[in-house]
Amino acid sequence: MNPASVGEATYHQAVVDVLGALAYAELSGSLRMSVDADRAPGLSERLTLARIAAHSWDNYTRLESRLTDLGESPEEVMSPFTVAVDGFHERTEPRDWLEGLVKAYVGDGIARDFYREVARRVDPQTRDLMDSVLADRGQEALLAEVIGDALERSPQEAGRLALWGRRLVGEAIAQTQRVAVERDALAALLVGAWDVPGAEGDLVELGRMLTRLTEAHTLRMRRIGLSA
Amino acid sequence: MNPASVGEATYHQAVVDVLGALAYAELSGSLRMSVDADRAPGLSERLTLARIAAHSWDNYTRLESRLTDLGESPEEVMSPFTVAVDGFHERTEPRDWLEGLVKAYVGDGIARDFYREVARRVDPQTRDLMDSVLADRGQEALLAEVIGDALERSPQEAGRLALWGRRLVGEAIAQTQRVAVERDALAALLVGAWDVPGAEGDLVELGRMLTRLTEAHTLRMRRIGLSA
Numbered sequence: 001m002n003p004a005s006v007g008e009a010t011y012h013q014a015v016v017d018v019l020g021a022l023a024y025a026e027l028s029g030s031l032r033m034s035v036d037a038d039r040a041p042g043l044s045e046r047l048t049l050a051r052i053a054a055h056s057w058d059n060y061t062r063l064e065s066r067l068t069d070l071g072e073s074p075e076e077v078m079s080p081f082t083v084a085v086d087g088f089h090e091r092t093e094p095r096d097w098l099e100g101l102v103k104a105y106v107g108d109g110i111a112r113d114f115y116r117e118v119a120r121r122v123d124p125q126t127r128d129l130m131d132s133v134l135a136d137r138g139q140e141a142l143l144a145e146v147i148g149d150a151l152e153r154s155p156q157e158a159g160r161l162a163l164w165g166r167r168l169v170g171e172a173i174a175q176t177q178r179v180a181v182e183r184d185a186l187a188a189l190l191v192g193a194w195d196v197p198g199a200e201g202d203l204v205e206l207g208r209m210l211t212r213l214t215e216a217h218t219l220r221m222r223r224i225g226l227s228a
Numbered sequence: 229m230n231p232a233s234v235g236e237a238t239y240h241q242a243v244v245d246v247l248g249a250l251a252y253a254e255l256s257g258s259l260r261m262s263v264d265a266d267r268a269p270g271l272s273e274r275l276t277l278a279r280i281a282a283h284s285w286d287n288y289t290r291l292e293s294r295l296t297d298l299g300e301s302p303e304e305v306m307s308p309f310t311v312a313v314d315g316f317h318e319r320t321e322p323r324d325w326l327e328g329l330v331k332a333y334v335g336d337g338i339a340r341d342f343y344r345e346v347a348r349r350v351d352p353q354t355r356d357l358m359d360s361v362l363a364d365r366g367q368e369a370l371l372a373e374v375i376g377d378a379l380e381r382s383p384q385e386a387g388r389l390a391l392w393g394r395r396l397v398g399e400a401i402a403q404t405q406r407v408a409v410e411r412d413a414l415a416a417l418l419v420g421a422w423d424v425p426g427a428e429g430d431l432v433e434l435g436r437m438l439t440r441l442t443e444a445h446t447l448r449m450r451r452i453g454l455s456a
Contacts, residue, residue, distance in 0.1 A: 032266065037259050038259040050258070054289075
């Protein structure tokens, strides 16, 4: 297969798409987390969430710098992904603080797993940046702790939150598929269209990826005491 | 006058109060600005506001470090100020994006002017940190530009926003007075209870300070084409 282009799509475009999608996800995640921090019931929870939000913003600025280095306008590159990401957020508007927390925990978890899978399909330099941005610096454990504490105080919320988690994962997968289908270069990358050194990816591998994402989600829900 | 204590209040406590109040104002301002960024109508405005929010968060972390260096728990030190600051935000909940912007512009402006006045009453080391945190890194001009653009598109909003600005300044002054009265050490600092080298402050000077804050507010409103 031609290593430089698949139809109209080029490998450069695929990498730019991946970085743009991830950058907008981090920007959007940072702002949503700040909204949750703003309505946190206490100062301690507020600080915990604000720190996670600041970390996502920091990730955003690193991706922004790379895009600029690649000669791209970060704003233009992110634009194609705002509809899907904003759409996900609009369709999963938390009704209260606890739903916001579970959304951050579940949504960030799935997104991080997904982009880690994507990172295996790109060149080493891009992969290093993505792996570093996607590294869990304790925020998942922190969120699990805050949610666990809240569920201990209000165990009657477990059923509602388990349902909420199922809705979140459904919407997240739907939006991810939508993005991948609409962006030729991204779809080509996912099915392994280019011979990128050390990269994996074909249709069979894509199926396995979805299985891995679902399994990781189930474990994540179990960790906070909820059924997936 | 005793340089170490005024009644039960000590100069150390006054400095800790000032830093704690400013830290919570920056934290809270950062989160509120992120909420505005989250509901911005376009990606470009979203990025502008997110950058201002990130800058406030950065200010917060610097104040937090200083408080920790002084042997204080940032969370405990900020706690006495959450009611007044949160109260201000609850009583001035913007009804839309434009009101949020004007609130950020007017509210941050008054707060910055007020803390700059306070900075003149503390020791040089504290003053340096405060001046650096309070330095305008272009965010005021940026906000004025975004608001100016919006008002150019919707000039019929000017009357409503001018009224909004008046309400904001009234609430801001009421909350500031409430904080100063409730915190003995802070009140003592404002009226110049301690002989801090290079510091200014007495009751006459306090009256002048209020005049300066009001004048600066009027100029700020005029800059975005609104009457104060």
